[in-house]
Amino acid sequence: MNHRLSSILKVVISIGLLFGLFYVMRDEYGTIVSALKKTNLSLFLAAILIYIINITITTARLEALLISEGIKMPFFRLIELSLIGFFFNNFMPSSIGGDIVKAYYTGVVTKQKAKSYVAVFMDRLTGLFSFAGIGFLALVVGWNAVTQPAVRKSVLVFVILSAIIAFIALNRTAANLISKVLIRVRFKNIGEKLNKVYEMLHSYRDRRKVLLKTIALSIISQAAYFFVVQILFSSLNVPVSTKVIFLIMPIICVVTLLPSLGGLGLREGSIVALFGPIVGGDKAFGVSILLLAVLFIISVVGGIIYLTSPQFRTVKIAQEEENLL
Secondary structure, three states, X not given: XXXXXXXXXXHHHHHHHHHHHHHHOHHHHHHHHHHHHOOOHHHHHHHHHHHXXXXXXXXXXXXXXXXXXXXXXXXXXXXXXXXXXXXXXXXXXXXXXXXXXXXXXXXXXXXXXXXXXXXXXXXXXXXXXXXXXXXXXXXXXXXXXXXXXXXXXXXXXXXXXXXXXXXXXXXXXXXXXXXXXXXXXXXXXXXXXXXXXXXXXXXXXXXXXXHHHHHHHHHHHHHHHHHHHHHHHHHOOOOOXXXXXXXXXXXXXXXXXXXXXXXOOHHHHHHHHHHHHHHOHHHHHHHHHHHHHHHHHHHHHHHHHHHOXXXXXXXXXXXOHHHHO
């Protein structure tokens, strides 16, 4: 029942946000449609190709974490899992997330379920840390590239919060203090679960080689994703500097992690809210539609792989969801 309610809530949030965004942009429909009709197809296809490269890099990151847990799987099989996970994350109205699918199936194949969940969870966390790293570098290099006060404040708050979280995660004294606080939260065992997650993260503090490798791969993959967005702006003949893209996109990526259907609605709204003051709301909305099209095309590939893979059973995967924490 909780799974069903969660799924319904995500769908309602995404659809509600999309409808709200379409309502706000109602006076710009003509301009948006006209711009989309002039999309440079070659650049759009290039964006799809770079996004596929991005998925390949994130798969290499997952492989490195699995190896650190003593788990080996063929890289091509991991690519399949990444695409299926992408499909679940973006277009399945279900509480079964892509991370759960990857962790479950990896555990089934390797017979090492617990370690599979640890590796997949750390894969997501290192991705989050990369947002902070890119945001910080962009802040240092390109602060003057954005003149809008609201956008500047958003970037600054994001980087400061990320730095605080990174310090808490990697400082041993802070780790002990946080663990003692979390274990006291007894409502539905939330404290115990969060403490388990925190200890999992902190245990990688002593695996510096694999941690540095996965964070480096995360930064490269996120940079590829951000270049996809820049190419989509170029496909509409809207020039946006790399500095601006790298300042704003980490914030958008974090916002899309809030409850929704794969960030649907949140992603589009954030792009309009943060890029709109710079390039115009109509152009920002057009890019959000193109990005959604890229995600849809790649998700369809993942969906086809999933439908032609009889070894997947979503009912079983759903039963394993709680093991992610």
